[in-house]
Amino acid sequence: MLTAIIQRLAQMVFVMFGISALVFLIFFATPGADPAARIAGRNAAQETVEAIRHDFGFDRPLPVQYGIMMKRLFISRDLTSFVNRGLQVVPQVLAAAPITLSLVCGAAVLWVVGGIAVGVLAALTRDTIIDKALMMLALIGVSMPVFWFGEMMNLVSQSRFHDTWLFSWVPGLGYKSLWTDPWGWFKTLVIPWFTLAALYIGIYGRVLRANLVEAYQEDFIRTARAKGLSPARVMVRHALRVSLIPFVTMFGLDFGVLVGGAALLTEVVFGLNGVGRLTYQALLSLDLPMILATVMYASFFVVVTNALVDMLYVLIDPRVRKS
Numbered sequence: 001m002l003t004a005i006i007q008r009l010a011q012m013v014f015v016m017f018g019i020s021a022l023v024f025l026i027f028f029a030t031p032g033a034d035p036a037a038r039i040a041g042r043n044a045a046q047e048t049v050e051a052i053r054h055d056f057g058f059d060r061p062l063p064v065q066y067g068i069m070m071k072r073l074f075i076s077r078d079l080t081s082f083v084n085r086g087l088q089v090v091p092q093v094l095a096a097a098p099i100t101l102s103l104v105c106g107a108a109v110l111w112v113v114g115g116i117a118v119g120v121l122a123a124l125t126r127d128t129i130i131d132k133a134l135m136m137l138a139l140i141g142v143s144m145p146v147f148w149f150g151e152m153m154n155l156v157s158q159s160r161f162h163d164t165w166l167f168s169w170v171p172g173l174g175y176k177s178l179w180t181d182p183w184g185w186f187k188t189l190v191i192p193w194f195t196l197a198a199l200y201i202g203i204y205g206r207v208l209r210a211n212l213v214e215a216y217q218e219d220f221i222r223t224a225r226a227k228g229l230s231p232a233r234v235m236v237r238h239a240l241r242v243s244l245i246p247f248v249t250m251f252g253l254d255f256g257v258l259v260g261g262a263a264l265l266t267e268v269v270f271g272l273n274g275v276g277r278l279t280y281q282a283l284l285s286l287d288l289p290m291i292l293a294t295v296m297y298a299s300f301f302v303v304v305t306n307a308l309v310d311m312l313y314v315l316i317d318p319r320v321r322k323s
Helices: 002-028 035-040 046-055 062-075 089-124 129-143 146-160 182-215 219-226 231-262 264-269 275-285 288-316 318-322
Strands: none
Touching: 002 062, 002 288, 035 046, 035 288, 062 288, 089 129, 089 182, 089 231, 089 264, 089 275, 089 288, 129 182, 146 182, 146 264, 182 231, 182 264, 219 231, 231 275, 231 288, 264 275, 275 288
16 A cells, blocks of 8 residues: 555656646747747846846756756745736745635535435436436536626625625625634635535536446345345445445546636636636736746646545545455
């Protein structure tokens, strides 16, 4: 087990190195483009461009350029955005990360619990009116665009019914820190959590139901029933445990991507200045240092989340241990 974990950590380091090298080559070593001029921004003075070229080592070989960029990003952490008048990149990403993490982690709890509940209940009531109603609701959740559903939630909670007892507790759009105001943090995020989770509850519920229905056709389920195990024990200890493998795989991919910035639409609709919004603003102004930092941040969470998922397989499915 320890050897497998060490191997997985080594793979993570290798993957992160490959991603960083690829991103650097795409943004800073594109043939026919001057990275110093792109970092300096539009209408920059020639003296500024030359200073950036020397400071970032763009007048030196590519390996040296890559080393300087990674050093400024991870070690000295003084990578500067000249488009935003000398703004430090790393502190900006670190300030935006807790907002995105708070949004995605809360939504993840809702969609995991909701997806399992929908999938299990639909599988237990297969081909009944309850099953069909749950699958119809799940399909509605999948079909609703996040930005539209978020605007509808804002229209209901912030405008039309804000003065009623039902939504009078909802604060204005924005974010409050968990450490300074925990109750305010919860109130500002509960509706964004539900908005972001609605899509994934539908997807995960439908996938889990299909996996459970397939699992109930397997021989080991028939054996468990023949032994006289209760339906609840057959579901939890056998069918559900095996069916969670695709569920967990999807969660690893979705969670890592959302934490990396894919929750942009939810952040924009609810006024949350997270990593997704930061990346979007950097793309609009072609702020290459900021884009590099946010891409590396996103890659780190995708790689780490999928590594944890691989380790979780061992706990969920005994067949993985034997292989």
